[in-house]
Amino acid sequence: MTKRGRPLLPLARALVGLWMAAGSLAVWLAGGDGGGLGWTWAAAVGSGAAAYVLVVAHVVRDIPVADPGPGVYRGRSAALLGGVLSALAILGCGPRSLPVVMIGLGVGATIVAQIIVPSGPSIGRGTPTPLRVRWAMLMVVAIVVAGLAMRTDWPDHAPGVWMLLSLFALVLPGLAFSQFLLSDRPLIERLLHAPAFSLGSLLIAVMWSDLLGVRIAMETTVAVGGAIGVGGLVMSLRESRDTEKE
Amino acid sequence: MWIRRWSLQEPGRVLAPLPLGSLWILPALALAGLLRVLPLVLGDTPAGVDSGLYVLYAEHLAASGTLPEELPHYQLGLTRWQYLPGVPFLLALAGWLAGEPPLAALPVVAVLASIEVGGILLLAWRLFGRLDAALFSAAIGAVMPISVEMVGWGGYANLLGLALLPFAYVSWLEYWRQPGFRSGGAFVVTACAVAMVHHLSGLWMLASVGAACLVGLAIEPVSSLRKIAAITPVGLIVGLPAVLFNWRAIASMGGATSLLTASERFVPTQSFVAESVASAGAALTIAILVPGLAALFFLRATSWIGKCVVFSHALTAVILGFGWLIGVHFHHWRALLFLGLPTAIAAGALMHLWSARLLRAVVSGALITSLAGIAVEEGRRVSIEYRILSPALEDAARWLRANSAPDDVIVTSNRIGFQLLRLLERPMMLAVPPRDFYSVRPAAQAVARDAFSILDGDREVIQRRGVRFIVVRAAGADVPDPKRSRDRLAPDTGLTLAFENPEVLVFRVATR
Numbered sequence: 001m002t003k004r005g006r007p008l009l010p011l012a013r014a015l016v017g018l019w020m021a022a023g024s025l026a027v028w029l030a031g032g033d034g035g036g037l038g039w040t041w042a043a044a045v046g047s048g049a050a051a052y053v054l055v056v057a058h059v060v061r062d063i064p065v066a067d068p069g070p071g072v073y074r075g076r077s078a079a080l081l082g083g084v085l086s087a088l089a090i091l092g093c094g095p096r097s098l099p100v101v102m103i104g105l106g107v108g109a110t111i112v113a114q115i116i117v118p119s120g121p122s123i124g125r126g127t128p129t130p131l132r133v134r135w136a137m138l139m140v141v142a143i144v145v146a147g148l149a150m151r152t153d154w155p156d157h158a159p160g161v162w163m164l165l166s167l168f169a170l171v172l173p174g175l176a177f178s179q180f181l182l183s184d185r186p187l188i189e190r191l192l193h194a195p196a197f198s199l200g201s202l203l204i205a206v207m208w209s210d211l212l213g214v215r216i217a218m219e220t221t222v223a224v225g226g227a228i229g230v231g232g233l234v235m236s237l238r239e240s241r242d243t244e245k246e
Numbered sequence: 247m248w249i250r251r252w253s254l255q256e257p258g259r260v261l262a263p264l265p266l267g268s269l270w271i272l273p274a275l276a277l278a279g280l281l282r283v284l285p286l287v288l289g290d291t292p293a294g295v296d297s298g299l300y301v302l303y304a305e306h307l308a309a310s311g312t313l314p315e316e317l318p319h320y321q322l323g324l325t326r327w328q329y330l331p332g333v334p335f336l337l338a339l340a341g342w343l344a345g346e347p348p349l350a351a352l353p354v355v356a357v358l359a360s361i362e363v364g365g366i367l368l369l370a371w372r373l374f375g376r377l378d379a380a381l382f383s384a385a386i387g388a389v390m391p392i393s394v395e396m397v398g399w400g401g402y403a404n405l406l407g408l409a410l411l412p413f414a415y416v417s418w419l420e421y422w423r424q425p426g427f428r429s430g431g432a433f434v435v436t437a438c439a440v441a442m443v444h445h446l447s448g449l450w451m452l453a454s455v456g457a458a459c460l461v462g463l464a465i466e467p468v469s470s471l472r473k474i475a476a477i478t479p480v481g482l483i484v485g486l487p488a489v490l491f492n493w494r495a496i497a498s499m500g501g502a503t504s505l506l507t508a509s510e511r512f513v514p515t516q517s518f519v520a521e522s523v524a525s526a527g528a529a530l531t532i533a534i535l536v537p538g539l540a541a542l543f544f545l546r547a548t549s550w551i552g553k554c555v556v557f558s559h560a561l562t563a564v565i566l567g568f569g570w571l572i573g574v575h576f577h578h579w580r581a582l583l584f585l586g587l588p589t590a591i592a593a594g595a596l597m598h599l600w601s602a603r604l605l606r607a608v609v610s611g612a613l614i615t616s617l618a619g620i621a622v623e624e625g626r627r628v629s630i631e632y633r634i635l636s637p638a639l640e641d642a643a644r645w646l647r648a649n650s651a652p653d654d655v656i657v658t659s660n661r662i663g664f665q666l667l668r669l670l671e672r673p674m675m676l677a678v679p680p681r682d683f684y685s686v687r688p689a690a691q692a693v694a695r696d697a698f699s700i701l702d703g704d705r706e707v708i709q710r711r712g713v714r715f716i717v718v719r720a721a722g723a724d725v726p727d728p729k730r731s732r733d734r735l736a737p738d739t740g741l742t743l744a745f746e747n748p749e750v751l752v753f754r755v756a757t758r
Binding site: 147 | 268601
């Protein structure tokens, strides 16, 4: 059956979307926690009906998506919707406070991100990010210097210190691993993978050390992790220079 | 024809590199960190129950340089540490870097949130090959209210495990698509990270990847067998410490058979699951999860092997969370925590439904706003409900240390007990419900049961156990209900109210 033969299906899909949008706002604004299992049952029934629409009618196919509109239109609509919804988020959260305002702004920016990115399949159209290893190194060096400076000069700012230096411990060793293991992926993917590789490699080292009866000193852990990270990045930098020369 | 349709090879197109537009993930990363850190910053002191044990472990690790095995005071010393070192190591490391004790490093959970959201973006990109869907998945992962609740009670190991799981899945999918030294290495490192953080996270990874392997074996037996045979020995060798640890942990629980069949230990979780489901966050999760998974099932852009991983992850959570409905003995309320990842992926699948940009914007905007709003409310609630560690509790611990002998037995309720264990070196009996009690040693379980009886005013048990002090919250919630305990203990003429402040009461047992 062709799409033309079942004109109600796009409408059914749209209704699923509108139900989700209106329903989610209703659950939040009406305070779902006060209603016991009522909201949960309502969501279960509604989601069951939505799934029925999708499963039985077999509507999920490679649906053509609209071409991205002009940038100005996208920007305006994104800013408008993001602003309205983030304002709603802030107001709906009760008395204003700094964390809530920041979260409201985060919600707005996240929504803007949803709208402003190109829609439709990006498959085959993705291009590697133009970021280079030297920028990553610069960023890591800046983090380390800032962290060390804060630890030395502002010992009262422990949260800022651990945040910066944790990034150093959590990103740097993993970045070296991702430079090696994900050499064919763009830098942004390597950066996203870096914390998982960092934690994985450090935990493997910690558990093996314990199994072998070697003392786990934090100084040694950081030194080894830093050496791996810096070594890996220097090698990557040299590699990227060689590639550029070619 | 059908073989081609059911091919396990991922379409090559999904391997396109993440485009520059993926930098729009930054607001979601920041949002996730801000929301997760709420329970730790909204109150005067950080909220947390289990955090007491994590910090205790981290302090030991930082001081001794070894992973502790003995837990000397908990349940009169009848239990051992069952924690894997992931979170304590992270706290010890972050604390050391800042020149502060591990307790000061608790907000590191904000970093974990950002790691998780980045992993969801990568997994969704691999499954959908479409940036708007991947970003939407990541945004939903960032605002899941249940993650904020986890921070509230201190489920950091669960958080870290959930943060690392998407990376293990992405690496495994890449290995399956293109087996090799590098892709295999990436999977081994990330899988070991998951296995060295939390037992449950390891179980989920094993179940999800194992189910996908079985599907692979059924459809492409020879090549699948090669892939499995090549990676398994390497994984076992590199992850040997975690394998041995889990082996010992299961053995201490009476063996796998006992663990899976001792249904009576998990019966109380049924009511807890029912409580967890009756919330706004759960309602929205269901609303996204069910139609989203239906959409994912029919999505042709996603490979079957990718779908297998997501569906087996979700199915494991449903069976272990609601198994009691169908007669499965083993079930655990923490299974619900694992529904966050499939919900985020389901949200991305839903993005394929609507071609109209405005409709997509409205749906995504409404869902993100609603979930973020609920998460903020959740952050406020748990920052009050789980505010256990406070100057008042520390004051009570100081008084107890000064007025008790090292071998005096102290009985406490559940939540303050987990913090007192770190503050006080005395043999303790904690009223820990079976859903949170991981030791199946009959003697240790008897201690937990007796603690409940004592807090219910059972004089005979107080005498039999040689209890010297009973600690109860003066305000706030705990397990068992502190008001009931106060009402039962106050009239007892054999007890004296020896210490009191606005948050803690300490009863002293009169000696004969």
